[in-house]
Amino acid sequence: xxxxxxMIAIPALVAATFFAGTAPSSAExxxxxxxxxxxxxxxxxxxxxxQAWSSLxxxxxxxxxxxxxxxxxxxxxxxxxxxxxxGASELDNLLGGGGLASSVTGAGSEVLGRMTSASGINxxxxxxxxxxxxxxxxxxxxxxxxxxxxxxxxDTSVASALASxxxxxxxxxxxxxxxxxxxxxxxxxxxxxxxxxxxGFASLGCLDKLFQNAGSDIMFKPPSLGSLTNSLQNWVCxxxxxxxxxxxxxxxxxxxxxxxxxxxxxxxxxxxEANDGNPSKxxxxxxxxxxTFGGAFAAFxxxxxxxxxxxxxxxxxYK
Amino acid sequence: MKSxxxxxxxxxxxxxxxxxAAPAPVAFDPSxxxxxxxxxxxxxxxxxxxxxxxxxxxxxxxxxxxxxxxxLARFVHTGSCLADMKTCRTxxxxxxxxxxxxxxxxxxxxxxAFEKENQGVPSPLVMDGLTWKWGxxxxxxxxxxxxxxVAFSDVPSASVDSYAVAFGEGARKLAAGGYGVKFRYSxxxxxxxxxxVSMNGKVVCGDVTGCPVRILAKDGKTWKPVLSTSSKGRxxxxxxxxxxxxxxxxxxxxxxxxxxxxxxGYSIAKRVEAxxxx
Numbered sequence: 177x178x179x180x181x182x183m184i185a186i187p188a189l190v191a192a193t194f195f196a197g198t199a200p201s202s203a204e205x206x207x208x209x210x211x212x213x214x215x216x217x218x219x220x221x222x223x224x225x226x227q228a229w230s231s232l233x234x235x236x237x238x239x240x241x242x243x244x245x246x247x248x249x250x251x252x253x254x255x256x257x258x259x260x261x262x263g264a265s266e267l268d269n270l271l272g273g274g275g276l277a278s279s280v281t282g283a284g285s286e287v288l289g290r291m292t293s294a295s296g297i298n299x300x301x302x303x304x305x306x307x308x309x310x311x312x313x314x315x316x317x318x319x320x321x322x323x324x325x326x327x328x329x330x331d332t333s334v335a336s337a338l339a340s341x342x343x344x345x346x347x348x349x350x351x352x353x354x355x356x357x358x359x360x361x362x363x364x365x366x367x368x369x370x371x372x373x374x375x376g377f378a379s380l381g382c383l384d385k386l387f388q389n390a391g392s393d394i395m396f397k398p399p400s401l402g403s404l405t406n407s408l409q410n411w412v413c414x415x416x417x418x419x420x421x422x423x424x425x426x427x428x429x430x431x432x433x434x435x436x437x438x439x440x441x442x443x444x445x446x447x448x449e450a451n452d453g454n455p456s457k458x459x460x461x462x463x464x465x466x467x468t469f470g471g472a473f474a475a476f477x478x479x480x481x482x483x484x485x486x487x488x489x490x491x492x493x494y495k
Numbered sequence: 496m497k498s499x500x501x502x503x504x505x506x507x508x509x510x511x512x513x514x515x516a517a518p519a520p521v522a523f524d525p526s527x528x529x530x531x532x533x534x535x536x537x538x539x540x541x542x543x544x545x546x547x548x549x550x551x552x553x554x555x556x557x558x559x560x561x562x563x564x565x566x567l568a569r570f571v572h573t574g575s576c577l578a579d580m581k582t583c584r585t586x587x588x589x590x591x592x593x594x595x596x597x598x599x600x601x602x603x604x605x606x607x608a609f610e611k612e613n614q615g616v617p618s619p620l621v622m623d624g625l626t627w628k629w630g631x632x633x634x635x636x637x638x639x640x641x642x643x644x645v646a647f648s649d650v651p652s653a654s655v656d657s658y659a660v661a662f663g664e665g666a667r668k669l670a671a672g673g674y675g676v677k678f679r680y681s682x683x684x685x686x687x688x689x690x691x692v693s694m695n696g697k698v699v700c701g702d703v704t705g706c707p708v709r710i711l712a713k714d715g716k717t718w719k720p721v722l723s724t725s726s727k728g729r730x731x732x733x734x735x736x737x738x739x740x741x742x743x744x745x746x747x748x749x750x751x752x753x754x755x756x757x758x759x760g761y762s763i764a765k766r767v768e769a770x771x772x773x
Contacts, residue, residue, distance in 0.1 A: 227697065231672075234672045262725075264698045265666040265694070268663060268664075269662075279752040280725065
């Protein structure tokens, strides 16, 4: 009898969860209320939360939902946690920039912690709406000074100006990139080389490799590549070998690696006694297991062929 | 003659009893070799490191009569004392078997004394004339000696809006909206032409800060706020007067915050609070 009751109850809960949609069921509501209590430490019942939300609505404090308090995006549950912690009207003053008026030491941090803990908990079955909030904790100083914003972290006029400026900058870059003088080089610009080793894309071979190795992009640079290709090609490709030799020669033609006359490069001598006592536990030809891994390993007795055969006999395992 | 002798004896007994009841001042030992100093060095290692040359005075008194003495310590240093160098950070350490030494009192104090009565709990401390009684696990201030409670009167319903203004536009809406918001006031409690106003109600009080309180001072034909704060219970007025205004005492979670007049308004003068529990 008890079993059948449980069998009915479980599908009912699953169904309630599945068909909840935007209006949470009472089961979900109970869970979210429990989560609110657990996360904030506020022992409030449903009617207390509804009353707090109603008072916030009456004052118009709900306009701050979606706004930022420091790094915290305010939602319904965080506002309710704030209201229950310092009182609804004081929360309204705080979010309006009036600061936190309290005689209690550390009240700002505690309230902020509660609001942060509450954010993201769906209390829509009590409030009628849910706005995903949360984020990092706001600083206590910004909270005490009442820094807040009703519509976001940035004023809309400032945000609009920033967006316009950004768009104009992008357009300038695009125009520069597409211009014949400063922009991307075009194959047609390379087709009339005179005195070079080739024309068009093929003539890029040498330069392309050189500049790619140097981390440079030969396809986008001022001035246009077409005006420089011939002179660069004639000079760079002819000079690259001699430059390489000069660079190598600056180090003395390889003598830098001949250190035997200076005492050599011997780790055990250069790096001190830590490298002197190199253990002899190196497996190799001529070393038995006892030398390499110690006596305990060497004392291991190999099973005889007969023992292996008996162990491997599957009939013996399952009889 | 006989009756005179009896009267004299009775007077002597009474004075002796009074002498016994008087708090006993604590004599601190400034020696760096004092036995208690080693424990203080460990418990306050970081604090002492930050105050080079600090003079640590210690005393050992068995306040709870359990056979293990409590340690009283005073830190004399410019970074531990007020400008007078008499009011310095003073702590009391109690030993608990599994937790080691715990701080049960921690306040800037000038005069340290204790009452010798011991009724199964640690003896009360008398710090700068204020009595600290043993709570569940720490010393807690007895607020009765800080000041007298303000005598409030209910604000008539016809005047609610004019008082609600002091608490902001939101408070006005709640007061008018039937949310059970009540206002109480007291005239001239802290000084001439002043009002202490308290707002109460389930939706306007919070469990962290308590209920909002405003002190208003008359400025011509209007009232301007000179203190915006909150109280978790008592609102009292101290005998101490600064610039014609009495100190105001607000109850906090751990004890009391004392506000004093600074010339333009009220600001925190001192906190009389128990150490925070674990």
